[in-house]
Amino acid sequence: MTPQNLSATVAVGSVIGTIPAIGVTTLLSTAVAARFRLNIAATVLVSYLVQPLQILLAIPFIRLGINLFGMEELRLSLGEMQVMFQTDWLDALSKLWLANLAGIATWAALATPIGATLYFILVPVFRKVLPRPVTGSLDSDFTPQV
Numbered sequence: 001m002t003p004q005n006l007s008a009t010v011a012v013g014s015v016i017g018t019i020p021a022i023g024v025t026t027l028l029s030t031a032v033a034a035r036f037r038l039n040i041a042a043t044v045l046v047s048y049l050v051q052p053l054q055i056l057l058a059i060p061f062i063r064l065g066i067n068l069f070g071m072e073e074l075r076l077s078l079g080e081m082q083v084m085f086q087t088d089w090l091d092a093l094s095k096l097w098l099a100n101l102a103g104i105a106t107w108a109a110l111a112t113p114i115g116a117t118l119y120f121i122l123v124p125v126f127r128k129v130l131p132r133p134v135t136g137s138l139d140s141d142f143t144p145q146v
Contacts, residue, residue, distance in 0.1 A: 001039065003123050003124075003126035005038065005039070007123045007125075008036065008119055010046050011115045011116075011118040012032055012038060012046075012115065013045070013049075013050070014047070014115070015111045015114060016029040016032060016043075016047050017029070017050035017051055017053065017054055018053050018054050018057050019054065019104065020054065020062060020103040021100065021104055022054070025051065030043070061103035061104075062076070062102065064106045065101075065104075065106040066102055068106060069102045071099065071102060074099045
């Protein structure tokens with residue numbers, strides 16, 4: 001892989017791996033990697049490796065989305081969610097669904113700039129780390145034997 005391809009693969013896998021929607025990373029990373037002709041297996045692997053960040057960033061994405069879209073503040077502690085579900089589980093599901101959509105929208109707005117930044121940071125790093133391809137020069141008087 002070239003440094004550019006590897007950088008794009010890592011950037012795409014990292015960004016997709018942090019989407020605040022559990023269970024969609026494999027399908028989404030496969031589709032994006034296939035579309036941009038990246039290494040699908042490597043992209044999916046990177047998205048799996050950053051999934052701890054997905055769990056850590058889900059609540060911040062959701063909170064930021066709630067603030068950006070002017071939604072009603074949502075309490076996201078376990079006890080408060082249990083009370084919400086005991087009071088009216090359908091309303092609780094609706095609120096959590098909308099809050100998660102706001103988090104996904106926030107992620108989508110930030111995905112391209114963060115991915116591009118990550119790509120441009122990784123290209124020079126991979127140029128230094130990856131072995132350079134061997135380029136041999138052929139003598140002009142060399143004729144292959146048939």
